[in-house]
Amino acid sequence: MADKKKINPKKPKFSPYWIYGIIIAVFLTMQLFSGSSFQDSSPTTPSQFMTYLKDGDVEKVEIVNRREAKVYLTAEAEQKEIHKKSKPTSLLPSATRMPNYKFEFGDLQNFEDEISKVISEENLDPKPKVEYKTEQNLWGDFLIGLLPFILLIGVWIFIMRRMSGGGAGGGGSQIFNIGKSKAKLFDENTEVKTTFKDVAGLEGAKEEVQEIVDFLKNPEKYTSLGGKIPKGALLVGSPGTGKTLLAKAVAGEAKVPFFSLSGSDFVEMFVGVGASRVRDLFKQAKEKSPAIIFIDEIDAIGRARGKNNFSGSNDERENTLNQLLTEMDGFGTNTNVIVLAATNRADVLDKALMRAGRFDRQIFVDLPDVRERKEIFEVHLRPLKKAKDLDIDFLARQTPGFSGADIANVCNEAALIAARQGKKAVDKQDFLDAVDRIVGGLEKKNKIMTVAEKKAIAYHEAGHATVSWMLEHAAPLVKVTIVPRGRSLGAAWYLPEERLIVHPEQMLDEMCSALGGRAAEKVIFNRISTGALSDLEKVTKQARAMVTIYGLSDKVGNLTYYDSSGQNEYGFTKPYSEKTAELIDKEISDIIEEQYQRAVKLLEENRDKLTLLAEVLLEKEVIFKDNLEKIFGKRPFEKEELVEDSKKLVKEDEIEEVKSDTDKSEDK
Template sequence: MTKDNNTNPKKPKFSSWWIYGIIAILLLGFQYFGSSTFSSTKKTTTSELQEYLRNGDVAKIVIITNTRQAKVYLTEEALKKKVHQDVAHQPFSLNPGATPQYVLDYGDLQIFQNEITEIKKENNLDTIVEFSTESNVLGDLLLSLLPFVVIIGIWIYLMRRMSGGAGGGAGGQIFNIGKSKAKLFDEKTDTRTSFKDVAGLEGAKEEVEEIVEFLKHPDKYTSLGGKIPKGALLVGPPGTGKTLLAKAVAGEAKVPFFSLSGSDFVEMFVGVGASRVRDLFKQAKDKAPAIIFIDEIDAIGRARGKNNFTGSNDERENTLNQLLTEMDGFGTNTNVIVLAATNRADVLDKALMRAGRFDRQIYVDLPDIRERKEIFEVHLRPIKTAETLDLDFLARQTPGFSGADIANVCNEAALIAARKEKKAVTKQDFLDAVDRIVGGLEKKNKIITPGEKKTIAYHEAGHATVSWMLEHAAPLVKVTIVPRGQSLGAAWYLPEERLIVRPDQMKDEMCATLGGRAAEKVIFNKISTGALSDLEKVTKQARAMVTIYGLNDKIGNLTYYDSSGQTDYGFSKPYSEDTAQKIDKEISILIEEQYVRAVALLEKHKDKLTELAERLLEKEVIFKDDLEKIFGKRPFEKEFDEKGQEIQDEETTPTPLEK
């Protein structure tokens, strides 16, 4: 019968702290056993001592001058008396003759000494009186060494913490502070993510799959004269799955995978970042072929020479220089591939982005409607649903959502269902989750006066009316006057996601956005501060039309947009003061034209606007069906198939206009 190794108890590992503990216990033991507290010595008083003296029981008195204490030693005859039987026998003592039977604290030494002398004369005693001083060598030594021990202990603790942990490996000690802090993944135990867990991202996934294939079968490519790429940079908005792709590479590649963040190179000590880069690549080369993944590389890869007004040594630049050298310099090894991820590719150094360092730049974009459906399939696996959900419907309701947003929707839907004591998650829970994420938390208990509520209702009804009447404006999905987040009311629309936008489309959107303030003007002949977010949105749109997209006749085919981001650090505008005045004037004209247009539209349909607002006041939430009952079918309605998708393959998204 074989013995199971798992049943054997693991032997504890030897630690140097054991020695320190044993020494401390021995010191305390000597201190404890050497003290009088372990003997039967009793405390007594001055009056009792005087009585013992008169009876002739005291053989010797030792007066300790520095502690104001006296030790009393009895005669052999006195120890046989009944009154002293408690102190007659010493249970344990290394030197029985040196142990006093009594000890007392005295006040003034002169008075105490005079009293003893008088009693000795009166009774003709030969009691010995001695004077002495005591010092606890061990205690004094501990007290003198204790501050130094504490200071050294704190210093060692801080150094171990700053150097990356209390372990004994790389980065664990003060002498290893320059070691790499990268985590080495084992595909069998550390990560289970594979490419099957990555939904969507077909193009990006194909690129990284090819990198894994390079490492598995390099001869397939090198036999034709090709070279394995040095690195690949994953670029895209937050939450699109850049780190998830790297985890999938770690799970799929049967090679060592080093993972760390860009901030792991940053340290308070000068030169540590460059040292960690050297150590990282040294470890990777020793285990080549290998993959290095640096998340948020913009922490060290920001363009050099900017914002360094002090002229002092820049630790981040030294780290970047070392990284550039390791990726493509003398003595580099082609068997190490570097993957990096960032959502700030515009601020990265050009030397880092060139071919030979990051040969491939993989853009990880927001998912389209088909990819969102696949992402929902992945995140719905662990969720218990009450029905077969229409994933096409959920994908249509969440355009513009990243993979992280969709994961959040699924989680919020499960939490909402649990809050309502449901046994499974329903379709309505998902819709509530989308509303919760896009619009914010409902605040039904927010105190709103009837007048304010009426203004909000007409404001939202104005948005809905104008957007319904304009061809290129987004059609309404839902309007509510229940406060959400920081807004007093919210409207969800289904705008088309266009790759290119024309001026008439942008003007229709601006007109619909100004419909709220226009409705206040038409109905109450007054305006309010509730249109702040609307004005912010249209001002940005108008400024973009004039200064970025070149869609204004007066300014012409010019753009003042700098994709490199250099103008963000400048103190001057890229145009003259005369041009600035023209830009401001054209922006104002553009916005006012659309405001007048919205007012005219609402004046024409004032009765329907009022009917819609009254229904909104009554129900607090209205949907597309309510608008069709009032306005009839929308004249610019698109055709949909049986699943509700547009035949023109134009997808839509609910976007709240917060007030």
């Protein structure tokens, strides 16, 4: 086979630019042939010409365009020694006689008078002929006149190509193919290395998608029982949870044509282009069926249609959506064409797009729990040179609320930190530093602050640590730091439990812990500062959620003003009266004030320990759980899940899977 390839090399592909090149070459050739570029006459001067004229050597003078003279000698004169070099030469054969000399003169009238004077004085016989001729380069003039139009057309085509995608790839790269689909095709000839093995976690989503792939591979298994192929599946989830990765795995696993494109690929400045591309996309998929179409970020075209009949870009987007609805489940049927789509904004999609028969399945791709995070870490740790004693279970527990993309970023950042420090392997501390870097921001050790400010920050952070240590339901403390990081001047890092449901006692303890910083400033300095902004923001949101969303307030009652559809965000009228609004505001204020006084009381009872912890923090700048145990003793509410036994942790996590309803950390 290799020899045949060498013997029969691939012929060059035909290009329309060849035709343009041939046309230009023809025009240039005609231009050259029509001119006198191939004729070579000897140059002379007007004074020398007059000498030749007096000697009777000139047979004819041809005046061209009133500025140039071409001189033709007599046969006898051509034999003279002085004129032997004047014989004209030509690169191409010519039927007409060519001049011996040529020159340019000044004023035509003076030149004619001089010729007449010489002829009369010398009494020449026969008299030399004087002829007048006008030469025009028709093709040259035609090309010069055509040049502006060629430039305008060329610029227009260039702009159209850039607007329609540009480059050599995709159907929209040519001006006449602007209505063609820009989907990238993956088939058996395209090597896609991503498989379901590369997708860690997402067990439920993988099972749903694998069934679709299996249906396309073995349709008889399902149709024999009367089942029909699903029309589409919508992947819904937070950013970075692996929706597009799941689609890549489908492309790698399904041995059928896979068309991949983004929702924005349908959007164009020209009217009707989006609908045309939808038609072309489904036409290609039908021709190659069974096939899969994947539309990423479908909310770009699938947004709910408005009732206002305004024209403009919104109208064009709606036309594209209408065409998509028709193609997915219209009057004509699509056999063996499945549409996969991904979005993180399912709430804004049109109801007609979400109905059964179009997207039959909505697959929720949620944030990974502790077991799934462990699997994701194992995938992203494969290419890294990691330390032998690296505990993956510990890393999974340290990253609650992280998505798959966040975990990939942690692994990469840890490798960069290890390389920066000249290590030969990535160890546990590098991963902890990477988590701090991603969540909190870059360390700013050179930030200028006064001694009084640093002391206030230390007591503020020590207040958080003390209150959280004393409360049963507060998140376990990991470390406390007064090193500025990002926009914060200090931070207390917690490891929140992953819960599916949250009780009022847990929320109140977390609010009390968040107010511990401000309470410490009040207890120690008897004054407060602006440093508790993020704490107050977090506490206010939690208290408002307790009262208006979760119905956890006795005074307001079992009511919720939360709209899960997102349609009514208190646009013009609130769903409650002014009297209820006053009650809600008072209840929120009472809840926060009660927890603040609780924190103050706790800190006054443990003032000596608070002071000791703040002094240690001022000295070391970063303290960990061990430092708190030396001062406060063993935490009375320590749960078994936090014992440093990874095997036991995995078992207990399998018994009770929980989801984080709190922040990744408390960052001021």
